[in-house]
Amino acid sequence: MGFVVSDVFSCSTQPYVLTNTIGRARIRHYSLKGVFFLQKVNIFGCCELGFKPLSAESDVALDSDKSRYKWVKIGSDITEEQKKxxxxxxxxxxxxxKALMQQIICYSPxxxxxxxxxxxxxxxxxxERADWLAVLKELDRLNHPMYFEVAELCLLAESFEANVRDYTKIIHSYAKQNRLNEAxxxxxxxxSRGFTCDQVMLTALVHMYSKAGNLKLAEDTFEEMRLLGVQLDKRSFGSMIMAYVRAGKLDQGEALLKEMEEQEIYAGREVYKALLRAYSMSGDSKGAQRVFDALQLAGVIPDATICGLLMNAYIMAGQLSEACIAFENMRRVGIEPNDKCITLLLTVYETENNxxxxxxxxxxxxxxxxxxGREASELLARWFKKLGVVGEVELVLRDYASNLVH
Structure with a gap:
């Protein structure tokens, strides 16, 4: 079984054509913005590959003496690292x-x-497909530098039987590394090969554009999902909300949060926390309180970090008594305050000189x-020192050092 190259772009104007004959197959390379595409050709007999990866950046004709790979059995003349x-x-x-993995491990151009x-x-x-997947799984596990190149070439293999999920996985992997152009x-x-974007793919794209900080493309993709009439889920909503948070458009992110609640869909903990943190850092205590209430309605149990973000919002807004109330409420429901929460409370009392x-x-x-903890102890020490109470400073620092030891 061989490879088939099909459904390829020909949208470049007056493309620079390179040809290379491998067996009886003639391969044409079209350069479009640094990406290679292949024109469908009729191959008689065995189908063979003769192309560069999709992410190639230059047109390089294959030399006639390199039209076959020199498959040499792996022997003892390899490096210790390759042996391991x-x-x-x-x-x-x-x-x-294993045979292919050995060749990839010992590969040289x-x-x-x-x-x-x-x-x-x-x-x-x-x-067969299972063999391709086994190789890709192992390359991924090893975080091998040739993983993406092999994965892209797999997509054009007839025996791989590529489907839209295979493309989704590669795009998602590129997105995790912020390699937007390759994705x-x-x-x-x-x-170009006739696959259409479904909900999973579009959600992956929204997540990718969101992470890359490209709000326009994230919005366009999200709107495409609406137009297609697909059911928007927790992940697609969450990715779009994160895009708004990164862009500083918190009101639009919160609006989507409310839309989710109306459909009885609830965002993940990290989405609520990101929106709450953004409101907290901007000193918008009302927005922070709304998100804090919303996450509880969604069944998310607040922890010390979330409570600390609410406290910080009140402090930045100058509402010191509300910050103290938030601390008291946290303790009342059994949440143990972390070092940040205690530091924020001490900041309030220092500001009030209490x-x-x-x-x-x-x-x-x-x-x-x-x-x-460290931050609260250092704040208390500075406060005592400012008051001229040197003995208490030494006591605080000594107690802190003792806690570190134990």
């Missing part, structure tokens, strides 16, 4: 997959291009077994 990598291959991996290596493997081993190249190739109240709270915390 081969020994770490899964014992249950079937031999034809002098032997021929990677596409020709895969041609040789296909011709001799006749792999879009794969998307373009996918569309040392006695601060000491009362610290005594209560100590009675409950809550130990001061």
């Amino acid at each position: 990598a081969i020994l770490k291959l899964p014992p249950k991996m079937i031999n034809r997959c 002098e032997k021929g291009s990677l596409s020709l290596l895969l041609e040789a493997w296909v011709k001799s081993m006749k792999p 879009e190249s794969v998307l373009l190739c996918m569309k 040392l006695s109240r601060a000491l009362d709270v610290l005594i209560d915390l100590e009675r409950d077994g809550v130990v001061l």
Whole structure:
């Protein structure tokens, strides 16, 4: 079984054509914005690959003496690092997959291009989809630098039987590394082969554009999902809300949050926390309180970090008494304050110059077994030093050091 190259773009004006004959197959390379596309050709007999990866950046004709990959059996003349990598291959991996993995581990451009290596493997081993997937899984596990190149070439292999999920996985992997151009190249190739974007793919694109900070493309993709009439889910809503948070458009993010609630769809904890943090850092206490209430209605149990964000919002807004109330409510429901929450409370009392109240709270915390952390201890030490109480400073620092030891 061989490879088939099909459904390819021809949208470049007066393309620069390079030809290379491999066996009886003539391959045409079209350069479009640094991406190679392949024109469908009729191949008689065995189908062979003769192309560059989709992410290639320059047109390079294959030399006639490199039209075949030199498949040399891996011997003892390899590096120690290569030997160790081969020994770490899964014992249950079937031999034809191991054979390819060994060639990839010991690969050098002098032997021929990677596409020709895969041609040789296909011709001799006749792999099925499961074999391709096993190789890709192992390359991914190893975080191998050739993973993406092999993955892109797999998409054009007839025996791989590519589907839209395969494209989604590669695009998502590129997105995680913020490699937006490569992801879009794969998307373009996918569309050229007749695959359409479904909900999973579009959601992955919204997430990718959101993470990259491209609000316009995230909005366009999200709107495309609406126009297609697909059911928007927790992940697609959450990705779009995060795009608005990153763009500083918190009101639009909150509007989507309300739309979700109306449909009885609730965002993940991190989405609520991101929106709450954004309101907190901007000193919008009303917005922070709305999100804090919304996350509780969604069944998200607040922790010390979330409570600290609400406290910080009140402090930045100058509403010091509300920050103290938030701290008291947190303790009342059994949430143990972290170092940040205690530091924020001490900041309030320092601003009000209320040392006695601060000491009362610290005594209560100590009675409950809550130990001061680094940030709170340093704030208290600075406060005491400013008041000229040197002995108390030494005591605080000594207690903090003792806590670190224990």
